[in-house]
Amino acid sequence: ETGVTQTPRHLVMGMTNKKSLKCEQHLGHNAMYWYKQSAKKPLELMFVYNFKEQTENNSVPSRFSPECPNSSHLFLHLHTLQPEDSALYLCASSQDEARRQYFGPGTRLTVL
Amino acid sequence: EDKVVQSPLSLVVHEGDTVTLNCSYEVTNFRSLLWYKQEKKAPTFLFMLTSSGIEKKSGRLSSILDKKELFSILNITATQTGDSAVYLCAATIYNQGGKLIFGQGTELSVKP
Numbered sequence: 001e002t003g004v005t006q007t008p009r010h011l012v013m014g015m016t017n018k019k020s021l022k023c024e025q026h027l028g029h030n031a032m033y034w035y036k037q038s039a040k041k042p043l044e045l046m047f048v049y050n051f052k053e054q055t056e057n058n059s060v061p062s063r064f065s066p067e068c069p070n071s072s073h074l075f076l077h078l079h080t081l082q083p084e085d086s087a088l089y090l091c092a093s094s095q096d097e098a099r100r101q102y103f104g105p106g107t108r109l110t111v112l
Numbered sequence: 113e114d115k116v117v118q119s120p121l122s123l124v125v126h127e128g129d130t131v132t133l134n135c136s137y138e139v140t141n142f143r144s145l146l147w148y149k150q151e152k153k154a155p156t157f158l159f160m161l162t163s164s165g166i167e168k169k170s171g172r173l174s175s176i177l178d179k180k181e182l183f184s185i186l187n188i189t190a191t192q193t194g195d196s197a198v199y200l201c202a203a204t205i206y207n208q209g210g211k212l213i214f215g216q217g218t219e220l221s222v223k224p
Contacts, residue, residue, distance in 0.1 A: 042213075042217070043214040056210070058211075096210075100160055105152075106153040
């Protein structure tokens with residue numbers, strides 16, 4: 001499935017850097033999501049956007065800042081991250097919040 | 113606290129074997145249960161189950177939900193090396209938007 005794309009695919013950053021992850025969906029969906037997948041842990045939902053409005057913030061630290069300028073694009077702005085934030089960050093979209101979610105390939109983030 | 117538990121966490125079988133993966137859930141206002149296959153990066157959708165006792169089938173894969181005993185199973189018959197992946201199950205909840213609660217995943221390895 002290539003309906004959801006993410007860039008970059010790999011990112012290495014220092015703790016003082018600022019970077020952004022980008023997600024784009026070409027499926028005409030209205031809901032978009034950010035997930036974090038750490039080794040040996042379940043996928044953790046971070047944020048949910050529905051029609052560009054944030055509907056869920058799952059107690060995510062403020063060093064992660066989402067942005068959804070339109071229904072097709074979702075960003076995750078990163079600043080002053082910690083090494084324990086190293087993980088695979090997955091974006092997903094769905095037609096609405098009740099439907100199945102389609103996942104992007106993820107960004108493998110390493111924080112040094 | 114809502115939770116989803118999968119078992120086993122890992123499994124090694126030989127081609128041609130049949131496997132059964134388990135997923136139990138304890139969630140308030142359960143709506144549906146989803147199965148995903150994750151090979152390298154992006155989880156790909158397998159099944160969505162909402163009704164108890166109705167088997168869903170796709171080729172060699174099948175799944176069923178038991179809402180009384182709060183579990184689901186994913187069966188794979190005549191396994192192939194291409195079935196090697198992490199299988200994820202996730203529960204959705206009414207009135208919680210698109211929030212998916214994931215289990216830890218079962219890592220399946222199919223040997224030639």
